[in-house]
Amino acid sequence: MVPVQHNYNLKDAHTFHMDVHASLFFEVIGERSLDQLRSNKLLREKPWVILGGGSNVLFTENVTDPVVKISIPGISVRECGSNTIMVKVGAGVNWHELVLWSLDHGYSGLENLSLIPGQCGAAPMQNIGAYGVELVQVFESLDAFEISTGLMKTFYRDECAFGYRTSIFKTELKNKFIITSITLRLHRNRSDLNLDYGDIQNVLNDTGIRNPTPRDVSNAVIKIRQSKLPDPNQIGNAGSFFKNPEIDHHLFKELKRTFPEIPGYAVGTAKVKVPAGWLIDKLGLKGYRNGDAGVHDKQALVLVNHGSANGHQILAIAHHIQDRVQNTYGILLEPEVNIYP
Numbered sequence: 001m002v003p004v005q006h007n008y009n010l011k012d013a014h015t016f017h018m019d020v021h022a023s024l025f026f027e028v029i030g031e032r033s034l035d036q037l038r039s040n041k042l043l044r045e046k047p048w049v050i051l052g053g054g055s056n057v058l059f060t061e062n063v064t065d066p067v068v069k070i071s072i073p074g075i076s077v078r079e080c081g082s083n084t085i086m087v088k089v090g091a092g093v094n095w096h097e098l099v100l101w102s103l104d105h106g107y108s109g110l111e112n113l114s115l116i117p118g119q120c121g122a123a124p125m126q127n128i129g130a131y132g133v134e135l136v137q138v139f140e141s142l143d144a145f146e147i148s149t150g151l152m153k154t155f156y157r158d159e160c161a162f163g164y165r166t167s168i169f170k171t172e173l174k175n176k177f178i179i180t181s182i183t184l185r186l187h188r189n190r191s192d193l194n195l196d197y198g199d200i201q202n203v204l205n206d207t208g209i210r211n212p213t214p215r216d217v218s219n220a221v222i223k224i225r226q227s228k229l230p231d232p233n234q235i236g237n238a239g240s241f242f243k244n245p246e247i248d249h250h251l252f253k254e255l256k257r258t259f260p261e262i263p264g265y266a267v268g269t270a271k272v273k274v275p276a277g278w279l280i281d282k283l284g285l286k287g288y289r290n291g292d293a294g295v296h297d298k299q300a301l302v303l304v305n306h307g308s309a310n311g312h313q314i315l316a317i318a319h320h321i322q323d324r325v326q327n328t329y330g331i332l333l334e335p336e337v338n339i340y341p
């Protein structure tokens with residue numbers, strides 16, 4: 001049987017590192033133990049809170065619903081031809097360990113996604129993305145356990161409704177399935193590395209690298225991330241707190257008149273994506289602090305716990321930012337982080 005833990009402290013089970021407790025806590029290391037959980041009477045009545053690396057969640061209260069922590073291990077490879085492999089990865093594998101594993105074995109595709117906190121099972125939930133690459137570009141399929149029936153189901157890319165920081169598992173199928181493994185398609189000897197985003201090319205130039213390898217790109221991304229994003233083991237945070245909003249062209253044009261330097265990237269023909277970090281920074285909120293809850297001083301999109309902040313204090317800062325952004329630019333910022341309850 002899977003051991004049940006009562007009144008479990010979640011401080012080290014999520015990256016905001018708040019002092020919150022779960023009334024019931026279970027750790028799952030294989031698909032078989034998921035089946036055992038379904039027959040456990042303590043768990044029947046309430047919805048489960050599924051936790052991977054806890055890197056995209058804000059707890060504002062102690063958790064009275066059962067917390068199920070996914071720790072399914074394993075990386076296995078299926079060769080697919082001279083230049084492509086398929087790799088099946090347990091949901092509990094740490095994402096950056098997978099990236100390093102792929103580089104150690106000479107496979108490319110994940111280098112731009114280096115150092116993203118969290119576990120592999122959570123990666124498809126919000127279609128993780130960074131430095132010009134999103135998971136969907138390497139994603140093949142995933143296996144998931146249906147909580148209501150106990151059946152396993154495979155979802156292929158087209159069935160996951162991937163979008164910017166979203167998938168069917170965040171919308172229609174929210175809380176209905178537990179992702180147990182993901183299968184990715186990686187490449188060997190790939191020359192078309194993605195170097196276009198932001199500072200990657202600058203960092204490579206600074207280090208005198210002209211013909212970068214996937215490892216060089218990964219090192220550049222690590223350097224950029226470390227310079228802007230706080231290490232969750234040192235300062236509690238959950239990465240970007242808000243999504244970058246997509247606004248109508250005409251609103252963007254209007255804003256451009258008042259803020260000529262506002263950045264924006266066309267999304268299709270009708271919308272423009274604006275960096276929320278810029279909007280918040282422009283309001284002078286970078287480094288803003290209320291007690292131990294604050295806005296990171298190098299990246300305004302990241303909210304931080306300097307020590308003993310609680311979820312309500314972080315949420316109060318988030319609401320303050322949303323109000324200021326709405327009043328100044330007429331834009332509603334949507335949280336990217338999952339907020340419990």
Ligand code: EPU
Binds near residue numbers: 229300
């Ligand atoms: N900017 C500012 N001030 C700030 C922050 C950003 O002016 O305080 C400006 C930057 O100068 C730049 C633009 O905003 O012109 C974009 O900034 P950045 O490249 O840092 O990226 P981002 O849009 O803030 C997104 C992702 C990050 C990802 C980076 C790199 C979202 C919500 N966030 O951030 O993802 O690492 O791009 O690709 O899409 C995460 O999801 O947790 C995360 C960290």
